[in-house]
Amino acid sequence: MKSKTSLPVSYRLAVTSRVLAAVVGGYLMASLASICLALWLPTSRADAVIVGMMSSFVFYLLAVLWCFACRTAGRAWLGVMAPCVLFATLAGAGWWVARP
Template structure:
């Protein structure tokens, strides 16, 4: 039988993993989205920068919601990493040089 302390510890670790995925992964995904959008949009540089920043400001809370709406913390991390990989590839294909 699992003790209540072990269950509490497991719940705390799961929530902490989701918070880190939401905050850290959300920041990374919004930064990559801003880079990809600024590189790929066919607008002038200032307009592309402003629009991509606004998109990134929408992306971060969406990633936080996604991390807490998934079934497990592993799914939250998987979704965050997958989104970062896709947006990173788009940014590189659009001409971004890291």
């Protein structure tokens, strides 16, 4: 019988971290980008929400591609969380501006 060589635990944890960054971080980034677009687009509220929701698929795709194109899992997390901070800041500012 041939013995199967197993992948190292560090490699498995790095891949797991990238998957979590892609799934969780990508969802967070896509939802925050959608909120930002809905708040800041100079169109009617309904059109802005539709454009924001449709573009969230593109942001999610970009996050997933980024997570698996990076050299390290830390850079993948940083590349997803940095836009999340920016989008959260813009969404908060848009909420304060749009508040009656």
